[in-house]
Amino acid sequence: VWLRRTTHYLFIVVVAVNSTLLTINAGDYIFYTDWMWTSFVVFSVSQSTMLAVGAVYYMLFTGVPGTATYYATIMTIYTWVAKGAWFALGYPYDFVVVPVWIPSAMLLGLTYWATRRNKHAAIIIGGTLVGLSFPLFNMVNLLLVRDPLEVAFKYPRPTLPAYMTPIEPQVGKFYNSPVALGSGAGAVLTVPMTALGAKLNTWTYRWMAA
Numbered sequence: 104v105w106l107r108r109t110t111h112y113l114f115i116v117v118v119a120v121n122s123t124l125l126t127i128n129a130g131d132y133i134f135y136t137d138w139m140w141t142s143f144v145v146f147s148v149s150q151s152t153m154l155a156v157g158a159v160y161y162m163l164f165t166g167v168p169g170t171a172t173y174y175a176t177i178m179t180i181y182t183w184v185a186k187g188a189w190f191a192l193g194y195p196y197d198f199v200v201v202p203v204w205i206p207s208a209m210l211l212g213l214t215y216w217a218t219r220r221n222k223h224a225a226i227i228i229g230g231t232l233v234g235l236s237f238p239l240f241n242m243v244n245l246l247l248v249r250d251p252l253e254v255a256f257k258y259p260r261p262t263l264p265a266y267m268t269p270i271e272p273q274v275g276k277f278y279n280s281p282v283a284l285g286s287g288a289g290a291v292l293t294v295p296m297t298a299l300g301a302k303l304n305t306w307t308y309r310w311m312a313a
Contacts, residue, residue, distance in 0.1 A: 116177065143242070147285030150202055151237035152296040154178070155230050158208045159300040163222060168212035175208035197248040203240040207233045211297075222301060230297030234289030238282045 157178075158171040179201060186199040214229035215221070 143238070143245075143281040144285045144288065147238040147241065147281075148234075148288050148292055150204070150241075151207065151234045151289040151293050154204050154207060154237070155211070155233045155293045155297040156300040156303070158211055158233075159225060159229070159297045160304050162212060162215060162225070163301055163304040166220060168216040168220075171208045171212040171215070172205060175204035178202075178204050200245060200248055203237075203244045206240050207237045210236055226297045226301055227294060230294040231290045233297070234291070234293030235286045237289060238285035242282045 154175060158174045161174045162168060162171040164170075182199075182201045186201055189199050190196055210232040211225065211229040214232060215225040218224035218228070
């Protein structure tokens with residue numbers, strides 16, 4: 104039993120690390136392209152759903168609301184390590200924007216706590232709150248850094264494919280409110296992904312009991 108529990112907790116860390124790597128590879132440079140607002144919507148949906156799956160999985164396994172925030176904290180720490188690595192290579196401090204996962208994860212945990220550990224409330228209400236809040240927190244975060252397009256022209260990412268290299272600003276091409284669009288899409292899509300995380304938790308219990 105102890106071996107399976109240890110393996111499970113190691114798995115949690117691996118999931119958080121891989122989630123962070125996904126962010127670094129598919130999310131960060133998205134802010135520095137000429138499709139900035141369009142990409143922000145896609146980024147918001149992908150990151151909110153990814154956060155919800157891991158956070159609710161971990162939270163329901165332990166039964167402690169705070170573990171959702173703990174999961175988001177692991178992701179944040181690893182991303183800041185990556186940010187430091189880019190900075191050490193000579194890139195500016197604002198080159199990598201660390202996503203703001205923690206407040207959305209706190210809302211998920213708060214929902215679970217406020218409903219007296221009701222799994223279905225965590226899925227429906229908590230999942231909706233994650234999808235709604237993530238784009239808002241990240242847009243505030245984005246507004247606090249230097250102009251992403253300016254950074255893109257001065258410091259093109261060496262691994263950036265040619266077709267993603269900024270050519271000219273195209274802000275506002277995909278509606279004029281990326282936060283509203285990202286929140287709306289995220290609120291709808293995050294709920295089934297949260298339910299998936301809860302189902303994965305059920306499978307884990309069956310594996311541990313076998």
